[in-house]
Amino acid sequence: MKSLFKLRKYFARYKTTIYLGFLFIFLSNITSVYVPLFIRDGIDELRRQISSPALIKYALLIVGVTFISGVFRFLIRQTIIVTSRKIEFDLRNDFWSHLQKLSFKYFQNTKTGDIMAHATNDINAVRNFIGPAVMYSFDTFTLFVFTLALMFSIDVELSLLSLLPFPVLSIFVYYFGKKIHLLFTRIQEHFSVLTAKAQENLNGIRIIKAYVREQSEINHFRNLSYEYFKKNLDKIKVDSLFHPILFLTIGSSIIIIMWFGGMKVINNQLTLGELTAFILYMGYLIWPAIAFGWITNLTQQAAASQKRLNAIFAIEPEIKDSHLTNYNIKSLNGEIEFRNVSFKYREKLPFVLKDINLKIPAGATYAIIGHTGCGKTTLVNLILRFYDVVEGEILIDGHNIKTIPLKVLRNEISFVPQETFLFSDTLKNNIAYGLNGSSEIEVNQRIEEAVKIAHLTPDIESFPQGIETIIGERGITLSGGQKQRTSIARAIAKGGKILILDDCLSAVDTSTEEIILTNLKNFMKGRTSLIISHRISTIKDADQIIVLDNGVIAEQGTHEELVALDGIYARIYQKQLLEKELEEI
Structure with a gap:
């Protein structure tokens, strides 16, 4: 329950509307509890003398009061339930905003499906507490108080007798509440596993099909789904025990009223109208008793979900x-400039980079080459922080x-990663992704220039919708080379004083690569450029070439x-010369 205290700031934001909703609950319940009193008076008066005016009078009173109560009931939903949706909106946005600020390491160590479960199921469970649980808590409490007061x-004696089963109910509620909280926490945790598996399978569908592993993955998912x-x-099972106990409690109270109330009517200690009103009021207590169990369930689920969300909110970006x-x-x-830079990904892992000393003048083009796993990508990741x-x-x-504002640092760096990522959007929007706050004319000019440099123009002209073509999730409709060139165009369009190309021409043939590199020469003038590649042809014209080996700078100089x-x-x-000669044979 303590986890839900974190929601106080959201309640405070909409406190006026929530208080107004509570007022409508109060007015709705205080009008609705008069219905049994009108029925009591009607029965007692009609027993003395049956008349049409009396019948019409009490019928109109009951209908009128019910209508007024219904109007307030509508206003309750327009205030509290609508506010719960607003808080859900704020909470989801705050959660997403917090995720965006978390460090790269967090996303490396956390499954995407797990994060998605937090963003969907957990926030929805919290919303059910903010709206229905809060609303019905106050609703059932006020209805319970008003009903008991009138009973x-x-x-007095009959009222006390009708309450005898309720202490037993409170014991069951406490027991079942703890049980539900534990079970729902386990459900949400396993849902994260299930979502992560589904997300992983959908992303890796090509590999699954290529290795004929469909049935294996179906079986694995079925096992997780069965769990x-x-x-x-x-x-x-717990719910199925909880609700019958609630009904048994209320049923016991009604039996007590019927027995002892009936005896009082026979002995003229109670009128038939009063007994009828009493039974109706017991009916009013059925909803609070049922709602009490339902609210307990919702609250325990929300507490479990909010605890999981709080754990993420508590993570500070490194x-x-x-x-x-x-x-x-x-x-x-x-x-x-790198001064004695060493780096490792975790405390107990070996160093990936060791004692790197390197100074790259502004406007220079430096290249980095080395065997797989020697620390090339790690080096540029450190520049991007x-x-x-x-x-x-x-x-x-x-x-x-560390003294440079992150926004300034990353705004000045145009980065083409080793693993190309494109959004499910138009080609134009993907290329213009880094152009924030630019005018439409400037955006179009930059895109046109970037497309030419990245040698994408022939490809765009072959697409039916041209640059407005939707490229699908992760650019699935594009070839590997087209994806890389789109990623290069995106970096060129962004501009910035530092350009980093991380092995981004590996899927491009050598003739296209030569065209792109020639086009890039003018763009790279006045910019500090870092090019990572396994191909000598890509980097041979760089001002300086850095050779990394086992995390250290093994060699440095020009190509010659x-x-x-x-x-x-x-x-x-x-x-590579030998490989080229063999290809030409």
């Missing part, structure tokens, strides 16, 4: 602006990278200098 005004089914069944940030830095020139260095420091324009050195670079170059 005591009719007959989810069993956990839900355990909760249903990479963020801090007291060290210098907000006077508004732009960058692009000089990059996806991670912070473990030892040493990185400086840009003489400023420690490194070939003459006859080291790692020369061996890679000779191997």
Whole structure:
């Protein structure tokens, strides 16, 4: 239950509307409880003398009061339930906003399906508490108080007798409440596993089909789904015991009233109208008793879900602006320096980069080459501050990278990742993704320039809708080379003083690669450029080439200098020359 206290700020935001909703509940219940009194008076008066005017009078009174109560009931939903949807909207947006601020490491260590379960099932369970649970808590409480007050005004002894089963009910509610909380927590946790598996399968459908693993995945998903089914069944068993106990309690109270109330009517201690009103009021208590169990269920589910959400909200981004940030830095020139930089992904893992010392002048083009796993991508990830260095420091324009506002840093870097990611949108919107706040004319100009440099124009002209073509999820309708060139165009359109190309021409043939590199030369003038590649042809014209080996800078120099050195670079170059000669045979 303590986890739900985190919702106080949302309730405070809409407190006026919520209080208004409580007022409507009060007015709705205070009018509705008069109906049994009118029935009591009507029965007693008609017993003395049956007359049409009396019958019409009480019928109109009952209909009128019921109508007024119904109007207030409508207003309750327009205030409290609508407010619960607004709070759900705020909570979901806050959750999404918090996710966007979390560090890259969090997403590496957390399954996407798990996050999706939080964003859907957990927030929906909390919404059910904010709306129905809160509304019916106050509703049932006021109805219970008003009903008991009127029952005591009719007959104190009979009222006390009707309440005898309720202490037993409170014991059951406490027991079942704890049980439901535990079971629902397990259900939500397993739903995350199930969602993660579904998401993973859909993303990897090509591999599943290529390796003929459909049946294996079906069986695995069926097993997970069956576990989810069993956990839900355990909760249903508890629910199936809980509700009959509620009805048994209310039924026991009605039996007591019928017996002792009937005896009082026979002994002229109670009128027939009063007994009828009493039975009707017991009917009024049935809903609070049932709702009490339902509210307990909703509250325990919400508490379990909010606890899971709070755990995510409590995670502080590792990479963020801090007291060290210098907000006077508004732009960058692009000089990059690594001073004694070492990095490892976790405490107990080995260093990926070791004692890197490197200075890249502003406007220079540097290339990085090395065997797979030598730390090339890690090096550029540190410039983007996806991670912070473990030892040493990185400086840009003489400023420690940690003092540069994250927004300024990343706005000045155009990045083409090794793994191309495109959104399920038009080709145009994907290329214009980094152009925030630009006018339509400027956006179109930049896109046109970027498309030419990335050599995408022939492909766009072949598409039926041209640049407005929807490319599907992750760019599924494009070839590997088209995806990479679209990603390059996106980085070019964004601009910035630093350009990072992380092995982004691997799916492009050598002739297309040559065209793109020629086109890029003008764009790269005045920009600091870092090119990572396994192909010598991609990087041979760079001002300096860095050869990484086992996380250290093994060699550095121009293409000619490194070939003459006859080291790692020369061996890679000779191997690629031989491969090219074999292809031409």
